[in-house]
Amino acid sequence: MSSAFWPYQTPGISDHLFERLPGIPMSQREIRLLIVSQLRLKADAVLWDIGAGTGTIPVEVGLLCPEGQIFAIERDEDVVDLIRRNCDRFNVSNVNIVMGSAPDCLKEIATTPDCICIEGGRDVKSIVLDAWKYLQSSGRIVATAQSLESLYRISEALAEVRACNIEVVQSAINRLETRGNNQVLAATNPMFVLSGEKVDSLR
Numbered sequence: 001m002s003s004a005f006w007p008y009q010t011p012g013i014s015d016h017l018f019e020r021l022p023g024i025p026m027s028q029r030e031i032r033l034l035i036v037s038q039l040r041l042k043a044d045a046v047l048w049d050i051g052a053g054t055g056t057i058p059v060e061v062g063l064l065c066p067e068g069q070i071f072a073i074e075r076d077e078d079v080v081d082l083i084r085r086n087c088d089r090f091n092v093s094n095v096n097i098v099m100g101s102a103p104d105c106l107k108e109i110a111t112t113p114d115c116i117c118i119e120g121g122r123d124v125k126s127i128v129l130d131a132w133k134y135l136q137s138s139g140r141i142v143a144t145a146q147s148l149e150s151l152y153r154i155s156e157a158l159a160e161v162r163a164c165n166i167e168v169v170q171s172a173i174n175r176l177e178t179r180g181n182n183q184v185l186a187a188t189n190p191m192f193v194l195s196g197e198k199v200d201s202l203r
Contacts, residue, residue, distance in 0.1 A: 003063070003090040011036050011060045018054055019089060021082050026054040027119060030173045031144070031191050036060055038142045038167065038195040039115045043067045048113040048134075050102045050127060051120030055083035055095075062092035069094055071109055075101040103130030112136055118143040124150055128157035137200045145192040154194050163196030 006013050012029050020026060027035065035057060039047065045068040049057045052072035061070050072083050072095055080099045087095045098105060102121055114136045121127040128143060135141060141163065145151040151168075158166055170192050174185040 003092075005090055006063065011064055013056070013060060013090075017089075018056055018059075019082065019085050020054055021078065024054055024079055024082065025120065027056050027144070028173075028188055030188070031171055031193070032056055032060055034169060034171060034191075034193045035117060035142055035144065036064070038140070038169075038193060039117060040140055041065055041068070041115065045069075045115055046111055046113045046136075047071065047115050047117060048073060048106075048109065048131065049117045049119065050106075050131060051118060052083055052097075053079065053119055055086040057117055057119065058083065058095045059086055059090045059092050062087065062095050063090065066094060069096065069111055071096045071098055071111070071113070073098045073100065073102055073105065075099065075105075102127045106130060106134060109134075114139040116141045118154075120144075125153040125157045128154055129161065132157075132161045132163075132198065135198050137198060139198050140195060141198070142193065142195045145194065146189065151192045151194070154192075158194065158196045161196075161198075164199045166194070166196040169193045 005017050012033050045065050047061050047070045050073045052074050058070045058072040074080050112134050116131050143154045173188045177186045
């Protein structure tokens with residue numbers, strides 16, 4: 001699977017290559033690299049991306065795992081259309097878009113995931129707890145948080161389900177920008193990336 005927009009095997013698609021909508025969040029390139037590395041994907045991975053936003057993670061994973069299945073979950077029709085356009089833009093055909101609100105819509109997905117990415121949601125703790133029920137044994141869950149409140153709720157949920165090998169990484173990324181006649185390093189918004197594994201005996 002290849003695309004004229006990104007004819008490479010490596011992840012980390014440049015942000016400006018994605019189509020965007022005002023107010024719709026997009027995981028920046030460096031955060032995507034962290035998320036993808038924490039998912040520990042296999043060639044035939046089944047990924048649920050809850051709160052898929054612009055569709056950057058489904059596109060990245062779709063290109064990396066052409067034998068896999070990706071389910072991009074979003075509640076807004078305009079955002080669903082945006083995800084579809086970005087998948088078409090990068091010639092990604094293995095993304096299934098589910099329109100609905102998590103966690104309620106999760107029961108409608110017939111294929112159980114071996115990895116779950118949670119990029120948003122009104123009640124992120126409930127989403128983590130409910131999504132965990134569907135996660136296959138030895139599967140991984142990765143969630144992002146921009147605030148201390150979200151960090152706390154996700155941490156609480158991972159503790160309640162007794163996730164193993166929990167990791168928390170906070171990004172501290174600076175990008176070179178030109179401002180007037182000067183080049184400066186500008187900080188991007190920090191993000192927490194949390195991950196954990198499901199083990200048979202600790203369900």
